[in-house]
Amino acid sequence: MVEVFKTNVSKRQQADLLVALIARTFPHYHASFDLEDCDKILRISSVGGDICAAGVARFMQDFGYEAEILKDELCYLPSIMELGFQPFQTHES
Template identity: 35%
Template sequence: MVFVFKTNINSLSKVKKVTPKLNQLFPNSKWNFDLEDCDNILRFECKDDIIEKVIFLMKVIGFECEPL
């Protein structure tokens, strides 16, 4: 499944801040940010429904995130 989120992560330094946490919590997933998109898209490719987990993680570390 592919999940798409709108975020407020708009720089590489912010991506670097969340990268270790995303890799740790979702080791079997592929993900990437599209910082050129106006919604600063985060795309996840994984087998499980991870929407609530991603939103919770992003809020805990201080970022906004909502599914599209």
């Protein structure tokens, strides 16, 4: 399972400290930041089950940071049939 949060963490040193604290507080979680992204992304993954998004947000708030869960946005991709492609046809000799 993976959850993605928008944060206001801006410095690598802050992010590294938070990753270490998350690992100690939530032993089954793996955290990483993407500070190059405009949303200063925090990704949390868990091998051991669900992620408590509210707990992560509260944890971040306790340290003076914001963390807002980003909802999955599914985009529509047309099927190959809708694009006009035809299935492969075999040619018999």
